[in-house]
Amino acid sequence: MTDDDPADEISAIEARIEALAEIAERCRKFILASKAAIAGGVAxxxxxVLGLFGVGQIAALGSIALVLGGIVSLGxxxxxxxxxxxxxxxAEALRSDLIGGIDLRLVHDTPTKLM
Known part of the structure; x- marks a missing residue:
């Protein structure tokens, strides 16, 4: 193994963490939209049911579908x-383990060259 292997693996893990973070953010947006759909469907x-604003049976069926769809999407x-x-x-734990396993040297421990 060369010295670049852990760095490459850490970079790959960091790229995976970023991709997963984007997926998580997209899920949060869909969760918010699902909650809005449930609230709108209930309203x-x-x-x-109360017969307000001349809303008919089709709207009632549509609202039930909206609530059910919102619940499924939310779950x-x-x-x-x-x-x-x-x-x-x-992935963060693995990255931390890889970083901890690298034999790092302090700058003052490196050999110096005289010209």
Whole structure:
């Protein structure tokens, strides 16, 4: 093994951590949209049940579909976010172990050349 192997592996792990962080951020956005869809669906269903603003049966069915779709999307993205966060933690621990395993020398310990 050469001295560059740990550095290359650390770089690859850091790239993976960045990719996982992007996935986690995308999941957070979908979670927020799912919560908004659930809230909107509940509000529309409430309007349909109470007969406000002339909302009909089609709106009631649409609101039920919106609530159910929001719940499914929320659950899926929460699960993905948890898995992604666990993968990020594992990758950070591996990166830390690799960095800790490198035999680093202090600058004053390096041999000097005289010209």
């Amino acid at each position: 529309l269903l409430l309007f349909a 899926s993205n929460l699960s993905t976010l948890r898995q992604t966060d666990a993968a990020i933690s594992d």
